[in-house]
């Protein structure tokens with residue numbers, strides 16, 4: 001699996017998302033509750049861009065007239081027909097065995113972890129002959 005460095009964490013504001021073209025696919029990265037989630041930016045129903053989806057909460061009801069919200073912002077509601085998907089794994093809420101959005105692992109790493117030093121500049125030998133400075137490349 002290839003790794004792609006797509007953005008600084010500060011490029012995707014909390015509660016927002018950003019779409020990246022990766023190997024010919026549009027992948028949308030969401031920033032929710034301090035975590036990042038990556039999904040194919042295409043609804044499996046008729047192809048709506050999930051970057052335009054509403055980020056909603058899970059609603060449960062133990063009894064009529066009582067409801068509870070959880071996982072606020074982690075469920076996607078498609079902008080075209082309202083199908084809902086779990087941002088963590090792309091599964092649909094209504095048919096988790098058969099319908100899902102492709103999801104991708106996301107990692108957040110510091111610049112120092114991505115590229116270990118020491119960083120060395122390219123150098124060239126220098127000679128001084130009489131009053132001329134000569135650089136060899």
Ligand code: FES
Nearest residue numbers: 043045046078081
């Ligand atoms: S295109 Fe997403 S629910 Fe129809």
